[in-house]
Amino acid sequence: MExxxxxxxxxxxxxxxxxxxxxxxxxxxxxxINDRPAKPASTVVPGDQVRARVGDTTRIVEVVRVIQKRVGAADAVTCFLDRTPKPPPEVPVAKRDRGAGRPTKRERRELDRFRTR
Structure with a gap:
């Protein structure tokens, strides 16, 4: 096994x-790797689950094929299955123009209705 x-x-x-x-x-x-902390020299084999925090996102991938050298993007995606869950949909945020003053009573009610959904 490679x-x-x-x-x-x-x-x-x-x-x-x-x-x-x-x-x-x-x-x-x-x-x-498989829910165990990994050192740089830890080995991966086909079937392993690798969880890596890249930037500000956590990627969960399953190793399908082990490669040693960097390959093109089209070949690279065939080496793993992406098991990363989809991010939750973003909730729209009510925005008011800067310098618009205090909200009116009607606007406050709309904001309250929006927040309690």
């Missing part, structure tokens, strides 16, 4: 921009 280092795999499938970024994420505790 395996590779997790920092190298994250970089090869384009989840991180550079390999040092992947290694830093591992050292900071932002990468988990």
């Amino acid at each position: 395996s590779t280092r997790v920092d190298r795999w994250l970089w090869a499938v384009r989840l991180t921009k550079t390999r040092p970024d992947a290694a830093a994420a591992c050292r900071a505790g932002h990468v988990r």
Whole structure:
């Protein structure tokens, strides 16, 4: 069974921009393999679930194919299955123009109705 280092795999499938970024994420505790903290040298094999916090989002992927070298984006997406849950829909926020003064009684009622939904 083939395996590779997790920092190298994250970089090869384009989840991180550079390999040092992947290694830093591992050292900071932002990468988990099968719900266990991963060091940069931890190995991944097909079937493993990798949870990586990249930027401000957490990606959950399942390893399908192990690769050593960085490949094109079209080939990279065939190496994992994205199990990341969809983000919740954004709730619209009531905005008032700056300098519009205090809300009227009618506007306050509309805001209250909006907030209690």
